[in-house]
Amino acid sequence: MTNRNRERLAGLGFIFIWIVGYLIFTLYPIFYSLYLSLFKVQMDGADLLLTYEGINNYRATFLSDPYFVEILIQYVLETIINVPVTIVFALIIAILINQNIRGKGLWRTIFFLPVIITSGPVIAELMNQGITTLPSIQQYDVIGLILDNVGAVIANPVQALFDQILLVLWFAGIQILILLAGLQKIDRSTYEAAMIDGAGPWIAFWKITLPSILSLITVCIIYTVVSMSVFTTNEVIIYIRNVMMGESTPAITTGYGYSAALSWVYFITMSVIIVLFVVMVNIRKGVKS
Amino acid sequence: MKKMTLKAKQSIDALKRFIEEKRYAKLYNRVQRVLIGMRFTDGLLYKIIIYALLISLAYIYLYPMLYMITNSFMTMSDIISVNVRWVPSSLNWENYRLVWTALNYPRALLDAFILAAAPALSATVSSAIIGYGFARFRLPFKKVLMGLMIMSFIIPPQITMLPMFRMYANYELLGSIRAFVYPAILGQGLNGAIYILIFYSFFRMLPKSLEESAELDGAGRIKVFTSIALPLAMPAVIIVFLFSFVWYYNETYLAGLFLSGSDMLTLPLRLEQYINNFTSLYPEGSRARELMQAVKLAGNVLTLLPLLIIYFFTQRHFVESIDRTGITGE
Structure with a gap:
């Protein structure tokens, strides 16, 4: 041999x-x-x-199921809004704790808390109690303002975002870890050279920081979409499980076959969202080079 | 003469103004330096912005925790009262006592730990072996295999769930911890791909020379792995175990499916069950339900507490995890 x-x-x-x-x-x-x-x-x-049945199950998901399409659209809109919010906040937090600040350990401890508090029932309970929204958002009626100015199609997911803003931020635990590690790998001397050439922090962020961690942002996007999509409180997967266990009765059929079709439609939807995001993030890079 | 004095006065005035301006400029410079700093990132203004952002974001992250903890101590009158928002009128342990006995907490906690630790341990062992295999050997179709692995992370469990359910039913694995341990042993299961990737990138970072010299001394592949590579990979081992422990501990979707009806339940599931039973006893909007809010929160605190304690002792590993394992390498 x-x-x-x-x-x-x-x-x-x-x-x-x-x-x-x-x-x-x-x-x-x-x-x-x-x-x-x-x-x-x-x-x-x-x-x-x-x-x-051939493709009848798939046809039923779109044509005769009274709930599925509705919650699927809701899911798509929410994901499209929530994922960028999560990533932007994760990036902001990662940049903040990467600065020269006092009590680094304490801040890190706080911001990585979501990594361990990801239990479905606990989060569901927090949602029930309305703790996932910030009181001040309701106080000043930000949502009312938005509702008045744009149509319901955009306003509803935005409202959902504000209702669960804490929840959305809580999805950022692992992403902060990943982005922080990426930031620490960037050579300090690159920034110093840029400063000497007259670049401020703002330009340095767009010209140095962002390009260096673009691949990690892609990783984070995939992770965020997947973790949001399979999270226990996600309405689509709750619906799929109910169909599988025969707990809800859609028009045409229940049980394994139909729920399998639902899962595949869901998976394809999810993949399309991931591909869209990844292409969008990397287009910039393509244009530049 | 008069003209002269006027001129002199004028020039003196000009000089004064000049000095004044200079002084202001100096002052301005100094203020600018303190507030914005020489290159912005060391100025006071910048520091204020940073800490303000940090504090407000930290508030967002801590708010639910604080809410949960303070409200879990409230009595019924505290919950209803408008005067009490944050600080309960007295430390009321009654809610905790209720949940503690209803859940049979010590026993439930032990179950939950076994349910999390057994799959986590299996996943750690198997993903170390598999990650080493991917990192150190030239394999046929390596890229394809790794692509398949990443795909298995993206595929939602809803797709594989029902065939697995059938399979487990056929082999009588439902309601048994083995339903989680078997996939974990084979490098599958909850987030299996992530653990393998962590070990993969860690082993790739290790220099090969040590292993090569051991091989020259006649050690076999397995011996090299167990006595050289694995001890060096201790940080990765700790991280993978911690992450998988936390994830299995919190898992409820698949656990609810595979473990339903058995005695072994994860703590979050057991709490959910208890709450459902309790709330069904009382009508909507009744006082007992109001009280239930605090009891539920107490239950949540008891569910999270073990993890929080573990986290505070091991947070160094979480925090340093990604730097040390080099997940960011690829």
């Missing part, structure tokens, strides 16, 4: 468990759910009764 082959074999040995796990717990379920989404699935004791 050649040296090269021996190395490959050893490497495969290390990742062998991953390959097995991927086949069992990822690839097989993916194809199985894709397969089920083409059927009407009925439970018969422990067995499944399959009736071939």
Whole structure:
């Protein structure tokens, strides 16, 4: 056996468990759910009764389900607004704690708190109690002002954003970690050189900071979209689970097959959002170079 | 003569004005230096802005915590009273006592820790091995495999959830901790891809020379991994374990599905169950429900408290995690 082959074999040995796990717990379920989404699935004791439906399940999600399209649109609009807000705040916080400030450890401790408080019921409880909005926003009726000036299509997600502004910021835990690490990697001397050439902090941010961490922002965007989309209080996934458990009764069909179709529609929607964001962020880079 | 004095007076005035202006300029310069600094980032004004922003953002992050903690101590009259907003009239432990006994807290906490620690430990071990494999060896189709791995992170659990549910039902794994441990052992499960990527980038940062010299001395691949690479990767081990522990502890969506009906429940789930049972006993808008607000919050505090304690002891690792593991490398 050649040296090269021996190395490959050893490497495969290390990742062998991953390959097995991927086949069992990822690839097989993916194809199985894709397969089920083409059927009407009925439970018969422990067995499944399959009736071939073709794309009827998918058609039903858009045509005859009274709720799904509505909550999906709501989800898309909210995500499109919330993700940039999360990233911008994460970036602001990362830049702030990267400055020469007193009590760095204390500030970091506070801003990384969301990393550990991500439990669904706790967040749901906070939402119920209305703690996820800031009192001053309601006091000054910011939302009323916005509602008066733009149509309901834009105003509703904006209102949702303000209602949950704390929640949205709380999604920024890991992103702050990632961006902070990126900021610390930028060489200080680059800034000094720019200062000598007469660049202020504002220009330095756009010309040095942002380009250096652009790839990390992409990572953060993907992470934010995914974590928001699979979070326990997300209405779409609650709906999908209810359909799967037969707890809600949409017009045409319930159960595994239909909920599989819903999940795939959801996944595709999510992927499109991710691709859109990533393209948007990287367009700037393309234009520049 | 008169003309002369007038001229002299004029010039003296001019001189005075000049000096005055100079002085103001100096003063202005000094003020500018203090407020804005030589290059803005060391001025007082700048410092004020920074700290103002930090404090207001910190307030946003701490506000729900403070609200939760203060309100959990309130009695019913405190909740209803308009005079009491932040500080409860007395430290009322009754809410905590109620939740503590209803949840059987010590026992529930133990369950929750086992439920989080077992998958977290499995995930740490497996992702260390897999991450090492990806980082150190030339593999066929490596790029494709890593792409598949990242895809598994993006795919929402809703897609794989129902076939898994069937699979677990067939093998009688429902309601058992094994439903979480098995995927974790094989490098899958909750955020599995992230742990592997953390180890991957960490091992890539380590210099190869140590391992190579050990190999020259005749150590096998496994020996090199366990006795050289793994001890060096201790920071990554700690971080992966902490993150996965926290994530498994807080997980409720899949846990609610796979563990429903069993005795083993995560703490957030158990709390949810208790609250649902309790609220169904009393009609909407009744006084008992009002009281329930405080009890719920007390329950939430009890759920978060163990994590908060762990966090305060280990926060150094969280904070330094990304620098040290070099997640940002790729």
